[in-house]
Amino acid sequence: xxxNLVVSRLAFTLSIVALVARAAFAQAGPAVLPSQFAFAxxxxxxxxxxxxxxxxxxxxxxxxxxxxxxxxxxSYDESQKSMVERQCQGWGAAYMxxxxxxxxxxxxxxxxxxxxxxxxxxxxxxxxxxxxxxDGRPRPSEHALHTQAGFTxxxxxxGALVAxxxxxxxxxxxxxxxxxxxxxxxxWRFFRHGDVLTVLMMARDPVYLVExxxxxxxxxxxxxxxxxxxxxxxxxxxxxxxxxxxxxxPEQNPFLDEFITLYNLPRExxxxxxxxxxxxxxxxxxxxxxxxxxxxxxxxxAGNFVRRRGPTP
Amino acid sequence: xxRSFVETAVLTLVVAALGAPTSVRAQRPSDSARGTxxxxxxxxxxxxxxxxxxxxxxxxxxxxxYRMVTPAKGEYRRIPSSAxxxxxxxxxxxxxxxxxxxxxxxxxxxxxxxxxxxxHITWQDANTLRIDTDAGMQTRLLRFTARASSSGxxxxxxxxxxxxxxxxxxPDRGGSLSVVTxxxxxxxxxxxxxxxxxxxxxxEHFDIAALPDGGQLLLVTTTVEDPVYLNAPYVVSPHFKxxxxxSKWDPTPCSSTW
Numbered sequence: 001x002x003x004n005l006v007v008s009r010l011a012f013t014l015s016i017v018a019l020v021a022r023a024a025f026a027q028a029g030p031a032v033l034p035s036q037f038a039f040a041x042x043x044x045x046x047x048x049x050x051x052x053x054x055x056x057x058x059x060x061x062x063x064x065x066x067x068x069x070x071x072x073x074x075s076y077d078e079s080q081k082s083m084v085e086r087q088c089q090g091w092g093a094a095y096m097x098x099x100x101x102x103x104x105x106x107x108x109x110x111x112x113x114x115x116x117x118x119x120x121x122x123x124x125x126x127x128x129x130x131x132x133x134x135d136g137r138p139r140p141s142e143h144a145l146h147t148q149a150g151f152t153x154x155x156x157x158x159g160a161l162v163a164x165x166x167x168x169x170x171x172x173x174x175x176x177x178x179x180x181x182x183x184x185x186x187x188w189r190f191f192r193h194g195d196v197l198t199v200l201m202m203a204r205d206p207v208y209l210v211e212x213x214x215x216x217x218x219x220x221x222x223x224x225x226x227x228x229x230x231x232x233x234x235x236x237x238x239x240x241x242x243x244x245x246x247x248x249x250p251e252q253n254p255f256l257d258e259f260i261t262l263y264n265l266p267r268e269x270x271x272x273x274x275x276x277x278x279x280x281x282x283x284x285x286x287x288x289x290x291x292x293x294x295x296x297x298x299x300x301x302a303g304n305f306v307r308r309r310g311p312t313p
Numbered sequence: 314x315x316r317s318f319v320e321t322a323v324l325t326l327v328v329a330a331l332g333a334p335t336s337v338r339a340q341r342p343s344d345s346a347r348g349t350x351x352x353x354x355x356x357x358x359x360x361x362x363x364x365x366x367x368x369x370x371x372x373x374x375x376x377x378x379y380r381m382v383t384p385a386k387g388e389y390r391r392i393p394s395s396a397x398x399x400x401x402x403x404x405x406x407x408x409x410x411x412x413x414x415x416x417x418x419x420x421x422x423x424x425x426x427x428x429x430x431x432x433h434i435t436w437q438d439a440n441t442l443r444i445d446t447d448a449g450m451q452t453r454l455l456r457f458t459a460r461a462s463s464s465g466x467x468x469x470x471x472x473x474x475x476x477x478x479x480x481x482x483x484p485d486r487g488g489s490l491s492v493v494t495x496x497x498x499x500x501x502x503x504x505x506x507x508x509x510x511x512x513x514x515x516x517e518h519f520d521i522a523a524l525p526d527g528g529q530l531l532l533v534t535t536t537v538e539d540p541v542y543l544n545a546p547y548v549v550s551p552h553f554k555x556x557x558x559x560s561k562w563d564p565t566p567c568s569s570t571w
Contacts, residue, residue, distance in 0.1 A: 030360050030478030035485040046548045048391050050376045062374040158363075158487020159479075160520065187525045191534065193489065193518045198534045198550050204525050212525055214374050216532055216550040263378060263385070277373050279429040279448065280561075282381050286571050291505075295388035 036156045037192040039119055042226040043103040043219035046196070056262070057176055057255035060272030062213075069179055069208035070271055074250035076177025082239050082246075088232035090126045092148045092171035093186055097201045097217040099127060102226045110135075119154070119161075125230040132163050139166060146170075146182045154188075161190040173203060173213055178272070181207035195221040210274045264292045356439035357457035362480030362488030363521050365442065368562065369432040369531050369553035376549065380427055383504040383571065392507050398542040405506025407569035417567035420449035421470040421500030423509045426517070426533045427551045431562055442476060442490075449567040455492050468511050472497035490519035502537065502547060510541035529555040 060073060080086055091099065104122040109115060116134050123129040128149040140151060146169045154163035165186040173180040184205035191198045197219040202212050248254070260270050266285055269276040275284075373381055389402050410418055420428060430448025437443040437454060444453040455476035466473070472494045480488035494515040502509055518534045531553040536546045 030362055030480035030488060033479050033481045035481045048547050049549045050391055061377040159481040189522045191520050200522060200532055202525050214372060214552060216552060218548045218550060279371055282429050289382055291383050292385040294386040299388045
């Protein structure tokens, strides 16, 4: 009886010691993750990171542009979007991380094998439906149709979804008119950590980008399904058929200095020069940069668009 | 219900066998060869699913205006600051910070990964990953093993970080590093005095991606939560390009004014 009691106590003590030891050492070994995560669902944008700045007409901060890209961007007039034939043109694949919308993602399976053939990211009002083909199908000929969404294939790698988009129609990598050519390629990584999905975009363009444009954006799993399927319906916005395409002579763009003067920003940074993306540049401008005056309006989280301080040109 | 002696003994052995560290069951020769504390367990360094070591440089393509230059006083756009934070934001005085010896306030763990600069990541020991920054000359220690309770320890700019690998199951390879940091001194999320408090917690995931033109990219998805100065989690994801060596390493002390 006594032995039984002693052994029971000993057993209990040993068990506790074993569990404590395991907990203490558990940190060192990796937690095992599934090689794939649940990608389908509704993902709401988090929006605490600024990926497209303030949508000021001439704002190419954070881009490494070629001279040709800079010239084309400076010639762009956003009034082009008022033309009936361009109102519903939409934006290219890159707008997934540049736009303000969430992602509604579904999966499509082969009924015979139950294997996932594709994921589909649903359209928003100015962004096309984007399928990600997971079935290993070959990429179409380079002469195949190029679209705003392009052609995307994907695979699972190291617990992340890895995808590549080609066959993009010539479009924009920023809504303010910074161009992206039809030779561009976009590499994607989708990482999921808990309820946060981080979408990493790496865009290459031999025509308009000196270095890849890399943007990452966070989304949070939404309990409520997103419904962003408003169709774009063109309407009269003051431009008659046959009117010319609004544009500027690049060197005469009236908005050239707007962003620069608004925040006292260096011209070469606003115009998208490569050196401005690295820490050395911060040291270079240390002696010349003058902070802007204190913010007095639209200073907080909701202020997505700047309030212009002076008269618009 | 009474348990027999044999039942109890068997239960003890089973629980002990299942609950003991894996190292007790399978000791790795490399551990003893290194002479590390991990003689009884595979170390974090041995268990690494991704290699984060080396030199990394910030590639500032996002939040440029909030990172590369000091934004206007009073601006906190895209940060869900609480009402309690507003007086601090409006009264930000970098010279006063400098005089008070708080020039590292915008280099704390809540913001340091967004400060443009270089990282040097090394293993301090088999279970501690070390991140040095040249901007602000800060050091972060990411500990993979549980430490004795430090609830009484003084808060520091970089706080205390607990790390954990998250690796995918074989035959796939890869994974992520998960880090949770607390016990930080109150600091700034941005150079212009947008605050986080000593009660803030920083959760990070370090992921690696291959760059399309060669090389590697380090992505740090960062969530700052603060019951005092934030109404909602503040999420950013700064990224870094890997560099071949430390030839561009340029230690620069903290500055409140720049």
